[in-house]
Amino acid sequence: MTARAQSLGGDVTGETPVDQLSGREARGELERLAQEIAAANAAYHTRDAPEMSDAAYDALKQRNQAIEARFPHLKRDDSPSEQVGAAPAEGFGKIRHAVRMLSLSNAFDEGDLREFDESVRRYLGVEATIAYTAEPKIDGLSLSLRYESGALVSAATRGDGETGENVTANAREVDDIPERIEGAPGVLEVRGEVYMSHADFEALNVRQAERGGKTFANPRNAAAGSLRQLDATITRDRPLRFFAYGWGEVSAPLAETQMGAIARLESLGFRTNPLTRLCAGLDEMLAHYHAIEEQRATLGYDIDGVVYKVDDLALQKRLGFRSTTPRWAIAHKFPAELAWTRLLAIDIQVGRTGALSPVARLQPVTVGGVVVSNATLHNEDYIAGRSNTGEEIRGGKDIRVGDWVQVYRAGDVIPKVADVDLGKRPEGAEPFVFPDHCPECGSAAIREEGDAVRRCTGGLVCPAQAVEKLKHFVSRKAFDIEGLGAKQVEQFYRDGWIREPADIFHLQERYGEGMQQLRNREGWGEKSARNLFEAIEEKRRIPFERVLFGLGIRHVGEVAARLIAQHYGTWDAFVAAMDEARVLEGPAWEDLLAIDGVGRVMAMSLVTAFAQEAERASIERLVRELEIEPAEPPVRAEGSPIAGKTLVFTGTMERMTRAEAKARAEALGAKVAGSVSARTDLVIAGPGAGSKAKKAMELGVETIDEDGWLGMIEGL
Ligand code: IVH
Numbered sequence: 001m002t003a004r005a006q007s008l009g010g011d012v013t014g015e016t017p018v019d020q021l022s023g024r025e026a027r028g029e030l031e032r033l034a035q036e037i038a039a040a041n042a043a044y045h046t047r048d049a050p051e052m053s054d055a056a057y058d059a060l061k062q063r064n065q066a067i068e069a070r071f072p073h074l075k076r077d078d079s080p081s082e083q084v085g086a087a088p089a090e091g092f093g094k095i096r097h098a099v100r101m102l103s104l105s106n107a108f109d110e111g112d113l114r115e116f117d118e119s120v121r122r123y124l125g126v127e128a129t130i131a132y133t134a135e136p137k138i139d140g141l142s143l144s145l146r147y148e149s150g151a152l153v154s155a156a157t158r159g160d161g162e163t164g165e166n167v168t169a170n171a172r173e174v175d176d177i178p179e180r181i182e183g184a185p186g187v188l189e190v191r192g193e194v195y196m197s198h199a200d201f202e203a204l205n206v207r208q209a210e211r212g213g214k215t216f217a218n219p220r221n222a223a224a225g226s227l228r229q230l231d232a233t234i235t236r237d238r239p240l241r242f243f244a245y246g247w248g249e250v251s252a253p254l255a256e257t258q259m260g261a262i263a264r265l266e267s268l269g270f271r272t273n274p275l276t277r278l279c280a281g282l283d284e285m286l287a288h289y290h291a292i293e294e295q296r297a298t299l300g301y302d303i304d305g306v307v308y309k310v311d312d313l314a315l316q317k318r319l320g321f322r323s324t325t326p327r328w329a330i331a332h333k334f335p336a337e338l339a340w341t342r343l344l345a346i347d348i349q350v351g352r353t354g355a356l357s358p359v360a361r362l363q364p365v366t367v368g369g370v371v372v373s374n375a376t377l378h379n380e381d382y383i384a385g386r387s388n389t390g391e392e393i394r395g396g397k398d399i400r401v402g403d404w405v406q407v408y409r410a411g412d413v414i415p416k417v418a419d420v421d422l423g424k425r426p427e428g429a430e431p432f433v434f435p436d437h438c439p440e441c442g443s444a445a446i447r448e449e450g451d452a453v454r455r456c457t458g459g460l461v462c463p464a465q466a467v468e469k470l471k472h473f474v475s476r477k478a479f480d481i482e483g484l485g486a487k488q489v490e491q492f493y494r495d496g497w498i499r500e501p502a503d504i505f506h507l508q509e510r511y512g513e514g515m516q517q518l519r520n521r522e523g524w525g526e527k528s529a530r531n532l533f534e535a536i537e538e539k540r541r542i543p544f545e546r547v548l549f550g551l552g553i554r555h556v557g558e559v560a561a562r563l564i565a566q567h568y569g570t571w572d573a574f575v576a577a578m579d580e581a582r583v584l585e586g587p588a589w590e591d592l593l594a595i596d597g598v599g600r601v602m603a604m605s606l607v608t609a610f611a612q613e614a615e616r617a618s619i620e621r622l623v624r625e626l627e628i629e630p631a632e633p634p635v636r637a638e639g640s641p642i643a644g645k646t647l648v649f650t651g652t653m654e655r656m657t658r659a660e661a662k663a664r665a666e667a668l669g670a671k672v673a674g675s676v677s678a679r680t681d682l683v684i685a686g687p688g689a690g691s692k693a694k695k696a697m698e699l700g701v702e703t704i705d706e707d708g709w710l711g712m713i714e715g716l
Contacts, residue, residue, distance in 0.1 A: 018066045026071045030079075031233075033064040037080040038091050038230045077169045078230050091230045092165035095156035098189065098249035101144055102161055102324055104137075104307060104331040110286060113308075116330045117282050120310060123319060123327060125657045131311040133258045134288040135245065135276035137331050139302035140195030140223050143167070144248050145177060147188045152179050157228070160477065160558075161324065169232035176242035181268045189248030190270060196223040197301045200239040217370050219302050244270035245307075258311045278311060289332055296334070304410075305333040320663055323559045323597055327663075336410035337368030340421065343405045346377060346432055350440045352468035353554045354455040358383060358434070360405070360417050367409050375407050375415040379452045380434035388452040394419055400429040440464035459614065460500065467493050469552045473501045477558045478550030479542065482535040483528060501550070502621035505540065508533040541627045544571050551619060553609045555602040564606075565631035567595045567671065571623065578610040587677060594673050596666055633669045640716060643669030645681035648696070651689030653706055664713055676701060684709045 021029065037060050061080060068075045078092060107113045120130055144164065146154045155171030156164035171177050174194065181188075196204070201219040204226075208215045216222035226238035244265045247254060254261040259278050266272045275292055279285045289306045296303060310316050310328040319327040342363040349357045358377040365372055377383050377399065381390075385398045397420050399405060404424035409415040434454065438445050443458030460466045470493060471486045473479055484504070492498045497507065549561035556564070568574035580588035584607070592603045609615050633644050647670045649661055656664075661684070662672045676683060676695045683696040683703040696703045704712070 015063070018063065018070055021067065021070075023071060023074070026067050027074050030064065030067055030071075030074055030076055031231075033060055033067070034076055034078055034080055035231050036060055037064065038078075077166055078232070092167060092228070094159070094163050095154055095166045096163050097144060097156065097161070098146075100161050100321075101142060101158040101164065101191065101248070102321060102326060104329055105322075105325040106305075107330050107332045113285065113330070113332055114282060116308075117285075120319065120327065123657055123659050124315060125660075129281040130315070131281075132279050132285055132308040133262070133276055133311050134279050134285050134292075134306050134308050135273050136292055136299070136303040137305040137307045137333075138193035138195050138243055138245075138273070139220050139304045140193040141220070141227065143171065143192060143194050143227070143242065145171060145190045145192075146249075147181055147184055147190065149186055150181050150184055152177070165228065167227055170227050170229060170235040173232055173236040174227075174240045174242055176240075176271050178269045184268050185250050185252040185254070187249055187251040188254075189250065190244050190265060190268075191246040191248055192242055192244035192270070194223050194227050194240050194242050195219065195301055196226070196238070196240060199300065204238060218368075241301075242271065243273050245272065245276075253313070256313055258309045258313065258316070261313070279308070285332075293334060303334075305331045307331050318660060320667060323563065333410060336408040338406055338408045338418070339365045339367040339372070340404055340406050341365035341372075343399065343401055343403045343417070345401055346383070346399075348435060348439050350438060350456055350462065350464035350468070352465055352472050352552050354438075354445075354458070354462065354465050355453045356435065356438065356445050356456065357453075358432075360399075360407075362405070362407065365407060367407055367415060370409065372407055372409065372415045375417050377417055380454060381452060383432050383434065397422060398431055400425065400432055402426040402429045438462055438464070460618070463493070466499060470498060470501065470504075472552040473550045474504070475550075478546055478552075479504075479539050480546075481532075481539055483532040484535065488532075500618045500621070502618065502625055504536060505622075505625035507536065540625060541629065543629045544568075544574070544631045547571065547623075547626065547628055548574075551609070554605045556606060560597050560602060562631075563595055563597050566633055568631075569633070570630045571628040575610065578607050581607050582611050587679065590673070590675065591671075591679075594671060640668040640670075641712060642682065645669075646671045646673050646679055648673050648676050648680050648683045648692060649686075650676075650683060650692040651686035653684075653686050655706060655710065661709070668713065668716055 015029075016025065064080050068079065105116075107116055117130065117132075121127065124130075142158045144156050144158070145152060146156075152168075152172065154166065155168045155177070157167055158164050172179065196219040198219060201216070201222050204222055205215045207213075214225070216225060222238070223240055226235055226240055229235050229238075245262070247261065247265070254264045259276075262272050262276055275295070277284075277288050279288055285306075285308055292303070292306050308330055310319060316326070316328040321327065343360055344363060345361040347359045347361060349359055351357060358379065360375045360377050362373050362375060379388075381388055382393070383399045385392060385394050385396045387393050399417060399420050402425070404421040405417045406419035406421075407415050408418045436445055436454070437443065438456035438458055441456065441458040441462035441464065443456050443462060445454045445456050447454045456462050456465060458465065460469070467490055470489045474481045474484045474486075474489055479501075481504070489498070492507075497510070498504055543565070545558075545562040545565035548556065548565055549558050564574065568577060577588045577592065580586070581592050581603070583589065584604070589603070589607075592598060592606070593600065610619070642665060647665050649658060649665075649672065653661055665672050673680060676692045676699065678699055680696065680699070680701045683693060683701055684706065685693040685696070685703050686706050693703060
């Protein structure tokens with residue numbers, strides 16, 4: 001590392017002047033600079049161990065910029081000039097997906113799959129058998145390839161589903177990804193999975209070990225690590241493969257069925273999975289699942305289940321999406337991987353909501369190719385051998401330190417302790433006593449009725465809760481403050497510099513005086529302090545949903561925060577509604593519950609957070625520091641006549657189920673309420689409509705029938 005730093009410094013001074021560079025030299029120089037700047041960023045931002053002076057770093061950036069100005073066509077996709085102070089993990093440019101990249105909901109057994117098929121038919125109001133495609137679920141990472149007029153123009157990872165990383169240069173190095181395709185629609189986004197075969201993975205690890213480089217735990221990590229390389233020449237040396245299984249934006253439909261579309265992608269030159277079959281109904285789906293499961297070990301690449309998709313694309317369109325998953329597809333996962341090992345200790349972690357979570361510290365063991373040394377034990381009942389409702393689990397066997405335990409992991413989820421072998425229990429092993437006081441702050445830890453989890457009552461007095469809340473606040477999907485990660489938050493909290501989110505915005509005025517204090521710390525130079533304050537300033541103007549998510553209110557995840565923000569539009573309207581909803585009844589409460597994805601538990605958690613004096617005061621101190629951007633209503637279809645309107649459906653719908661009608665209305669930007677009030681804009685009344693239609697008449701609310709409704713949404 002030190003040697004590299006010295007060579008970087010030397011390069012900066014003894015170079016060919018930019019105006020004397022040839023095109024070929026310039027290309028090489030840009031590649032070198034991109035690498036060197038990325039390495040410097042990694043040292044600086046991630047490891048907090050700068051390896052070059054600020055002046056040397058600035059000189060590299062300036063030279064890069066000067067070369068790009070002279071040779072704009074040679075600017076790289078991973079150009080450092082696009083990465084304003086970016087941390088290495090963010091070294092890729094961002095691409096906003098024209099059509100969101102979603103994930104799949106999971107089925108773990110036949111019952112779940114039956115429920116999926118029934119829900120599809122219920123939603124569509126269809127009794128007949130539905131045809132589904134069934135294909136392996138590849139254990140890799142998804143990629144979206146955009147072709148315009150047949151040429152590959154960009155490639156993006158899934159990212160958060162809305163925005164992914166620009167890995168175009170890397171995708172061009174993958175043999176299975178054609179640069180040009182003939183006979184495709186003008187715009188075609190091909191989606192699929194990048195993966196590495198078992199043989200290539202093993203050979204790569206051998207090569208890496210020989211060179212003293214990083215080895216990978218499994219083919220999936222190897223594929224991800226190889227695709228997400230700032231230096232695409234590294235990707236070139238890594239044998240990645242690609243199966244196409246779907247699409248995003250298309251300027252003309254590929255086919256009328258999923259099977260047809262897959263065949264079309266194949267004819268365009270993409271590899272599609274040879275185990276893709278069309279299945280008429282549940283029995284055929286299950287038969288194909290078992291057939292794939294039997295071949296799993298000999299496929300030569302990792303799969304972790306089977307994906308089923310409604311074959312008829314018109315039905316797929318009608319079924320549409322929930323907030324993060326399609327209604328028309330599901331992943332049927334293979335049973336989890338298992339291993340046995342010794343339980344060395346049980347530690348208690350305190351999370352941001354005060355939950356005391358027991359963590360099993362294990363004798364390291366390989367489970368499905370990954371070394372596991374920690375696993376969750378869920379909660380105290382689970383350790384004791386009871387379910388949350390008091391019934392026996394594991395035949396009532398409790399788990400004790402020293403026990404021989406079975407660990408399992410399914411996909412990416414945290415490994416779990418599943419079972420215990422009483423025959424191997426060491427003599428003298430004692431039942432685990434779950435603490436009734438917080439191990440971090442000593443406050444009482446209590447369980448509320450119906451709650452499986454014991455929680456610390458210390459609130460923000462509890463350092464663990466306060467720190468976890470702050471870490472959540474600065475996390476990527478919340479305030480995402482560059483240079484202020486988990487490590488820095490812990491450091492600043494320990495020093496008493498920040499206790500709550502609002503303090504972050506006072507850091508500069510309190511401690512930035514000459515930046516002496518920050519500068520004197522290990523790992524903080526003047527440049528990093530300056531950058532930090534700038535990054536904080538940048539986040540004073542921030543979208544509503546990020547603020548709401550960042551508060552870390554129990555049950556309010558990123559998706560819910562977005563839906564809530566879109567529903568209320570402005571922060572002030574939202575807070576006023578929370579105050580009004582505090583009585584847990586009336587229009588504001590009903591309105592909150594009517595938001596798709598907001599249930600009673602989340603609604604309670606929200607209004608409670610705003611009703612508690614200390615928490616409210618802390619939120620207000622934060623909000624005073626911010627300019628909160630209003631949220632746009634979630635209208636995806638252009639020209640929707642019902643965007644922002646409140647609709648009520650009543651009576652029987654004959655050509656569309658109620659669920660479909662509600663989902664369509666919401667997708668077009670409307671709110672669907674359960675009862676008619678002065679706030680209702682439109683009532684859709686089918687046969688048998690009673691009191692709601694009457695009330696609409698009395699209030700003079702516009703009322704239409706199902707045909708009117710279908711006419712209104714036709715073509716949208
Ligand atoms: S279809 C709307 N098909 O699984 C979502 N996904 O758990 C469409 N995956 O993000 C996804 N093999 O990365 C689909 N044959 C397959 C797949 C597959 C693997 C991945 C994909 C997705 C994840 C969801």
